[in-house]
Amino acid sequence: MLIILPLASCIRDTELDSGERPQVVVECILTNSPVQTLRLCFTKGASREREPLTQADARLYDVSENKAVGGFLFSDADIWTLRYEPTPGHTYRLEVNVPGYEPVLAEQTMPEIHVRAVYYWPVFGSSDKYEYNSFPLIVYELESLPDFTWVYAMSWDQLSGERRIADNLCTDFPYVDNFNLTGDVYDPQVDTVFQYGLEFHYAKYWPLKGTSMHRKYLRIPYPKTVDKNWLIVSGDMKGYFPYELNKQSQLVNDGVVEDVEEGQGYVVFAAISKDFDAYLMDAIRIQLLQESSDLSSIYLRENIYSNITGGLGIFGARAEQKMVWMNEKSFFEE
DSSP states (O other): OOSSOOOOOSOOSOOOOTTSOOEEEEEEEEESSSEEEEEEEEEETTTTEEEEOOOOEEEEEETTTTEEEEEOEEEETTEEEEEOOOOTTOEEEEEEEOTTSOOEEEEEEOOOOOEEEEEEOGGGTOOOTTOOSEESEEEEEESSOOSEEEEEEEEEETTTTEEEEOSEEEEOOTTOOOTTEEEEEOOOOOEEEEETTEEEEEETTGGGTTOEEEESOEEEEOOSSOSOOEEOEEESOOSBOOOOBOTTSOBGGGGBOOOOOTTOBEEEEEEEOHHHHHHHHHHHHHHHHHOOSOGGGHHHHSOOOOOOBTSEEEEEEEEEEEEOOOOSOEEEOO
8 A cells, every 4th residue: 555545466368479578667666664565577568567576686775874674585576575664864776687787776865854734722722833623633733844744634445345545635745746736626415402501512523624635645845934733624534543641631643543453544754765755646636537457557558758768667655654633523603
């Protein structure tokens, strides 16, 4: 699973046309996890059909420390794996040697992400700097802003029993990119309750009412000036991770989700390397035009961004945090 984006296999059962030399296709996105995954295959012809590539020597090098990290081991189909977790800020070089071909090369710098979730409940003394007229809320503080931050939500789909990317998101963050606006605005359902002769209004994340909706992702390029480093998020989100509070009404583990169980969703904040961001932007624009769901094969059919020397594909990097989100309605004053 990606991002961010779920990437399907680059293999399809087919026969390559004879007489034309295949090209090596590389797909490797470094992540802040213990195991790295590389996908390798051949492609050629106008139709860009693919076949497995099982004979190769693929190695990762830490350029910042001038040392070899290790070699990827063939796992299955087009998948190769390496047990290693990249160091934030370090530059890495991927080298793939295939018999009969020149070396396939690419370099990438590993980003880092630092997000803290805050349980906003002014009644219990939490900070009022967020200036929202609705509570309680989950507010996300970006302790540092990388070159590109992508935000998406994984919802639990009750019918399929799987997690799916929420279709639409919105935020109050002023620096979000508007490239994927849907044309709709956030319009949460309001429940009016009378208690003790008083009228109370409840809705999910009311401060976002009227905010523009984005399709699936919020993309945040590093702004020229930063006057605000917190945001709230809402949208088509279901089945969310149960947050925990300590005795000071603060979120346990700063709202970072570690163990996700069946039936639970979460919000993801991902720091994306420049090359991977360029690739994603091309892929999503094409997807929006074609309504395709197979982003991993788009670069084989279209003129999509690639940073691979001696082949096709992408060598990128992302660092992500899974975060809690509030599922219940919040009280607000009109």
